[in-house]
Amino acid sequence: MSEYAIQAKGLTRKFGDFTAVDNLNINVPRGKIYGFLGPNGCGKSTSIRLLTGLLTPTQGSVNVLDLDLPKQVEALRLRIGYMTQKFSLYEQLSIEENLRFIAQVFGLDRHAQRKRIEELLSVYELDKRRKQRAGSLSGGQKQRLALAAATLHKPELLFLDEPTSAVDPQNRREFWERLFDICDTGSTILVSTHYMDEAERCHSLAILEAGCLRADGTPQQLMQDMGAKVVEVGGEGLRQLKEVLTQLDSVISVAQQGVHLRVLIKDLITEPIAWLRAQVPEQMNTRDIKLVRPSLEDVFVNCTGEGRQ
């Protein structure tokens, strides 16, 4: 058995002349949560569809749970779960009816069905609402039901495509707790997101832009090896200072965060504080300039060019 749940080499998908996924190489370790981080349209959903076998690559090879796709896709179906961005269960059916339907699709016998559904209703705190129509649930409840449905057959590998885009931060936090519970049972999870805080929770992740892999590794590795320095600047006239700094070749990006500017500076500048001080026009009163630890957002900006102004 391979140590990786997913191995993709040179994975490419074109739609006509347009390349949605461009030569993607990734290895997803078993039993971990792996993230796809990237802006809208960067190819996250297309990549997930390629890795589930729903879409055929134009080029490249994919091995998922030791099966070669698309050749062995049928054998993969019962071993994976897939939760899409959009709620895709039956709105007219109750919570319980939806779960029963899914259980029948996966061929569970009556006894196993009843046992597993009760278990899921309890884990996802849906038991008191079991008779409620899915269409009338809140965003957070719908998302819990969708996760219950996607994991009903205890898949070895779970694909989640932007699962929390429609829920509040509290529900997101609880959702992630459930993901770690699922991971703890030995399942692998691949989750796509455009939220930095979600990406930071992953064991490792890939940063995608325009269909290409820009960086991958653990969040800590990515932050450590960023190849740029982050400096915070406080003081008067931050908007004007931002204008000045943005013009400089050695500045990757400048963003205001409250009473500070967060400035990403190319690594070739060895003394970023002294260098930055020298760039600030005399009449501007910059009180404090300090080097700070990079965040995942800094890594993202640095390797994708997002936020470059």
Ligand SMILES: Nc1ncnc2c1ncn2[C@@H]1O[C@H](COP(=O)(O)OP(=O)(O)OP(=O)(O)O)[C@@H](O)[C@H]1O
């Ligand atoms: N069937 C298709 N035909 C033509 N173009 C497509 C098709 N599916 C996706 N694309 C294009 O491929 C690109 C990547 O889309 P994809 O949905 O994979 O991005 P994404 O990162 O998941 O974005 P989002 O977060 O907005 O869902 C987009 O430009 C999209 O318009």
